[in-house]
Amino acid sequence: MRALVYNGPGRISWEEVPEPSIAAETDAVVAVDATTISWSELSALRGGAPELPRGRILGHEAVGRVAELGSAVRHVRVGDRVLVSSVSGCGVCRFCREGRYGQCLGGGGSVLGRSVDGTQAELVRVPYAGTGVHLVPAGVSDEEALMLASVVPAAYEVGVLAGRVSPGDVVAVVGSGPVGLAALACSKLFAPSRVVVVERSATRRNLAKHLGADAVVDPEREDVLEAVRTLGEGLGADLAIEAAGVASAFELAVELVRPGGRVAVVGSHVAPATLHLERIWQKDLAITTGTVDTSSIPKLLELVRSRQLDVRALVTHRFVREEIEAAYETFADAERSGALKVVLTAAG
Numbered sequence: 001m002r003a004l005v006y007n008g009p010g011r012i013s014w015e016e017v018p019e020p021s022i023a024a025e026t027d028a029v030v031a032v033d034a035t036t037i038s039w040s041e042l043s044a045l046r047g048g049a050p051e052l053p054r055g056r057i058l059g060h061e062a063v064g065r066v067a068e069l070g071s072a073v074r075h076v077r078v079g080d081r082v083l084v085s086s087v088s089g090c091g092v093c094r095f096c097r098e099g100r101y102g103q104c105l106g107g108g109g110s111v112l113g114r115s116v117d118g119t120q121a122e123l124v125r126v127p128y129a130g131t132g133v134h135l136v137p138a139g140v141s142d143e144e145a146l147m148l149a150s151v152v153p154a155a156y157e158v159g160v161l162a163g164r165v166s167p168g169d170v171v172a173v174v175g176s177g178p179v180g181l182a183a184l185a186c187s188k189l190f191a192p193s194r195v196v197v198v199e200r201s202a203t204r205r206n207l208a209k210h211l212g213a214d215a216v217v218d219p220e221r222e223d224v225l226e227a228v229r230t231l232g233e234g235l236g237a238d239l240a241i242e243a244a245g246v247a248s249a250f251e252l253a254v255e256l257v258r259p260g261g262r263v264a265v266v267g268s269h270v271a272p273a274t275l276h277l278e279r280i281w282q283k284d285l286a287i288t289t290g291t292v293d294t295s296s297i298p299k300l301l302e303l304v305r306s307r308q309l310d311v312r313a314l315v316t317h318r319f320v321r322e323e324i325e326a327a328y329e330t331f332a333d334a335e336r337s338g339a340l341k342v343v344l345t346a347a348g
Ligand SMILES: [Zn+2]
Pocket: 089, 090, 091, 092, 093, 094, 095, 096, 103, 104, 105, 106, 107, 108
């Protein structure tokens, strides 16, 4: 089969590799119909993952058909259309029993494209398929399901649920890349009074409006504190969801919330940020953070199937997978290309 192989920083190639097969009774092998590229793969390509071995197939999100199943996997059958989650847990360790698959002690977690070969391939072996593979209901498209592999669960679990969005809340979303926009869409499920999105890119601000933001603010031209305070009765937001993954965005999120408010950090941070504990303490703030577990995928699939949640706007570019190297360039140059998520499909 063919797959996208990581050959060290800055070097990827779409090449012929051996096909995967079932290695444990809890495995599934999935024939990939659609996959996508994430920020973490770009970061690895830029040298940000020194532990990543050369020869590793990248990718951790996919939709496809079950090609082969281990004997212990009973919830899907060969031929079923399935979503491959970015996280799979053993299901029995202390953390998996709490739904915290990202912290799995049994060899699961965010393993695809990292410690095992990933989804940017014609076939992928999914370990712990019991939690890593989900039947896609009729009426949910491949692209919609693909957005639920990582992006939307991260926004929903780490932003909206951990941040406890409640009816009547003023919610500020800082950063409207794919995860920020998904946080906006998922916040609306809980009837906030207003959602304001803080974003530098005009394209992304427009998309945020399209997805139902009540206000958008350009931090380079407007006084963000003033704008959010005005919406929040002069006090600020009840909750700020930080979805940019940079220190300045976290520090801004802390400033935007009212006394007694919450800050939910969903952005992926790779560098330290300043924690102004002297102000956070004085304002009675609660800060939550974490990586995605994807234990919300069954719920999110149902929300998309029943048309309560619309994630279609997250897909901006489409390629056939033989064009994957061009797709990486488009995704990496998001400022110019306007890319949010790029979808790669099998030709024909
Ligand atoms: Zn586990």
